[in-house]
Amino acid sequence: MGGENGSEKPGAIDVAELLLTADIYNRTESLIEDDLPPNIRKHYFDVQTKSVKRPIYVTGTDAQKIFGIENAKAAIKDLTFVAFEEFGSQLRLTVFDVAARWFANQKELDRIKSNPTLAYFYENFDSLDVSYAQARSSNKPLSADREWIDAKIKELCADSKEADDLLKLAYIKAPEDVRDRLTGLILTDDQKSEVEKMSKALNNRQYLHEIGLYEIGKLLFVGPPGTGKTSTARALSNYFSLPIVEVRLSMITSQYLGETSKNIDKVFELAKRLSPCILFIDEFDFVAKTRTSDEHGAMKRAVNSLLKAIDEISLVEHGVLLLAATNHPQLLDYAAWRRFDKVLNFPLPDKEMRRKILDKVLARIDADVDTQALAEETEGYSGSDLRLVVREAVLNALLEDRRHLNQEDLDRSIEEFRRRIFDYKRSVAT
Ligand SMILES: Nc1ncnc2c1ncn2[C@@H]1O[C@H](COP(=O)(O)OP(=O)(O)OP(=O)(O)O)[C@@H](O)[C@H]1O
Ligand SMILES: [Mg+2]
Incomplete structure (x- = not known):
C-alpha cells in the first residue's frame, strides 16, 4: 500500500477510493448499486428504498466504519485534493482530476479492478489496463x-x-x-x-x-x-x-x-x-x-x-x-x-474420488499418509464417512498430544469405523 514515495498516511488510499467512488457514482446515472463494491454499498444502503441513494456524502465516520481507519482526518493530511469540513465532518474532493491522477499513480490496479465504479472511469484513462465489464462481472451484486x-x-x-x-x-x-x-x-x-x-x-x-x-x-x-x-x-x-x-x-x-x-x-x-x-x-x-x-x-x-x-x-x-x-x-x-x-x-465416491476427498480433508492437517492406499481400503465409504474417519484420527492423536498424523492413525480409525458400522448393522438386524 501507499504511494510511490511512501509518504501517505495509512488509510489515505482508502479514503481516496471512497471519495472517487462517491463522486463518479453521484454523477453517472447509468451506474447502479451493483457497480459499488460491497463494503461501500452495505454502508450506504437505505433500507426504506432498498437502494443506495444519490448523492453519497462521505464523512470521516463513514471512512472509519467502512475501512476500519482509526483517524480519517489524520489519514487525509497529505492529500492536497481532499477538503475536510469541520462542520458536519464531511470530506470532499476539491479537484477531481488531481485526485484521479494521484489514485492512478498509486499502482493499486487491483482496487480498480474490483471496483466497477472506478473501472468505469479508469477504463478510458491513460493506459490503465482495466475493463469495466470484467470488474462488474466479478463484483458481488446488491442481491x-x-x-x-x-x-x-x-x-x-x-x-x-x-x-x-x-x-x-x-x-x-x-x-x-x-x-x-x-x-x-x-x-x-x-x-x-x-x-x-x-x-x-x-x-x-x-x-x-x-x-x-x-x-x-x-x-x-x-x-x-x-x-x-x-x-x-x-x-x-x-x-x-x-x-x-x-x-x-x-x-x-x-x-x-x-x-x-x-x-x-x-x-x-x-x-x-x-x-x-x-x-x-x-x-x-x-x-x-x-x-x-x-x-x-x-x-x-x-x-x-x-x-x-x-x-x-x-x-x-x-x-x-x-x-x-x-x-x-x-x-x-x-x-x-x-x-x-x-x-x-450423488453416488458413493469411487476410489479416485475417495482419494481426492481424503486429500482435500487432509489438506490443512500435518499428515504423512498414503491417501491412495486409504482410498483402496475404504470401498463403500461416503464423503461424510471419510471426514469422520479423519476426524477420529485427529482426536485420537490429540489424546496423545500429537498434531501430526501418520498412516497408522488413519488405519486404526478406519478399523474403528468398520467395527462401528458392523455393530450398527447387527443392531439393526436384530
Ligand atoms: N463429494 C464430497 N467431497 C467432499 N466432501 C464431501 C463429499 N460428499 C460429502 N462430503 C462431506 O460430508 C459431509 C456431509 O455431506 P452432506 O450433508 O452434504 O451429505 P448429504 O448427501 O446431504 O447427506 P444426507 O442424505 O444424509 O442428508 C459434509 O461435511 C461434506 O463436506
Ligand atoms: Mg443432506
Missing part, C-alpha cells in the same frame, strides 16, 4: 448482500411477528453467510457439467424465455446419505452469488403454524421477491411420508399445496432455481418426480 435480503423480508411481512413466523419455515442466507464451498467438494463429471449448465441457464434467462424453453432449473439431488447433496446446494449459493432459501419441510407441515398452505405460498413468494435466488427443499422424501401416512389429513393438503407451488415457480420466469434433495428416492411417487426436469445423482 447478495445480507442487508438487502433483510430489507426484502421486512417488506414481505407486516410486522416482526410475521417475519419471525416466516423465518421458522425457511432459513434464508446470504451467499456471504454460507460456509460450504464448491472448492471444498469433490464432484463427479456429471455434477460439474450440471453446475455449468445451471450457471448458463441463470445467465441466459431472457434468451430461454424468448425461445420458450421453460423446463429448466428444477433439480432433484438423489443419493445415499453423506454424499454431498446438502453441501452442494448450499455451496451453489456462494458459487452463484445467490441468496438461498432453505425450506424446512417439517415446519411447513407443522400444525402449530396455522394455515400451512398460506405459509407455503409465503415462502415461495419470498423466493420470487429475492430473485434471482436458490430455493432449496432438503429431505424431500418427507413429502412422500406424509402423503402415505396421513391420507386425508391436513398434512396431505399441505403437501399438495407444496407440489402445486413447485409447479408454478420457474427459473426462466421468476429467477428461482429450485433444488431438492433426497436419499430415499424410492419413496417418491410419480406426482413428486415429474415436478423436476433433472435428476442429479
Whole structure:
C-alpha cells in the first residue's frame, strides 16, 4: 500500500477510493448499486428504498466504519485534493482530476479492478489496463448482500411477528453467510457439467424465455446419505452469488403454524421477491411420508399445496432455481418426480474420488499418509464417512498430544469405523 514515495498516511488510499467512488457514482446515472463494491454499498444502503441513494456524502465516520481507519482526518493530511469540513465532518474532493491522477499513480490496479465504479472511469484513462465489464462481472451484486435480503423480508411481512413466523419455515442466507464451498467438494463429471449448465441457464434467462424453453432449473439431488447433496446446494449459493432459501419441510407441515398452505405460498413468494435466488427443499422424501401416512389429513393438503407451488415457480420466469434433495428416492411417487426436469445423482465416491476427498480433508492437517492406499481400503465409504474417519484420527492423536498424523492413525480409525458400522448393522438386524 501507499504511494510511490511512501509518504501517505495509512488509510489515505482508502479514503481516496471512497471519495472517487462517491463522486463518479453521484454523477453517472447509468451506474447502479451493483457497480459499488460491497463494503461501500452495505454502508450506504437505505433500507426504506432498498437502494443506495444519490448523492453519497462521505464523512470521516463513514471512512472509519467502512475501512476500519482509526483517524480519517489524520489519514487525509497529505492529500492536497481532499477538503475536510469541520462542520458536519464531511470530506470532499476539491479537484477531481488531481485526485484521479494521484489514485492512478498509486499502482493499486487491483482496487480498480474490483471496483466497477472506478473501472468505469479508469477504463478510458491513460493506459490503465482495466475493463469495466470484467470488474462488474466479478463484483458481488446488491442481491447478495445480507442487508438487502433483510430489507426484502421486512417488506414481505407486516410486522416482526410475521417475519419471525416466516423465518421458522425457511432459513434464508446470504451467499456471504454460507460456509460450504464448491472448492471444498469433490464432484463427479456429471455434477460439474450440471453446475455449468445451471450457471448458463441463470445467465441466459431472457434468451430461454424468448425461445420458450421453460423446463429448466428444477433439480432433484438423489443419493445415499453423506454424499454431498446438502453441501452442494448450499455451496451453489456462494458459487452463484445467490441468496438461498432453505425450506424446512417439517415446519411447513407443522400444525402449530396455522394455515400451512398460506405459509407455503409465503415462502415461495419470498423466493420470487429475492430473485434471482436458490430455493432449496432438503429431505424431500418427507413429502412422500406424509402423503402415505396421513391420507386425508391436513398434512396431505399441505403437501399438495407444496407440489402445486413447485409447479408454478420457474427459473426462466421468476429467477428461482429450485433444488431438492433426497436419499430415499424410492419413496417418491410419480406426482413428486415429474415436478423436476433433472435428476442429479450423488453416488458413493469411487476410489479416485475417495482419494481426492481424503486429500482435500487432509489438506490443512500435518499428515504423512498414503491417501491412495486409504482410498483402496475404504470401498463403500461416503464423503461424510471419510471426514469422520479423519476426524477420529485427529482426536485420537490429540489424546496423545500429537498434531501430526501418520498412516497408522488413519488405519486404526478406519478399523474403528468398520467395527462401528458392523455393530450398527447387527443392531439393526436384530
Ligand atoms: N463429494 C464430497 N467431497 C467432499 N466432501 C464431501 C463429499 N460428499 C460429502 N462430503 C462431506 O460430508 C459431509 C456431509 O455431506 P452432506 O450433508 O452434504 O451429505 P448429504 O448427501 O446431504 O447427506 P444426507 O442424505 O444424509 O442428508 C459434509 O461435511 C461434506 O463436506
Ligand atoms: Mg443432506
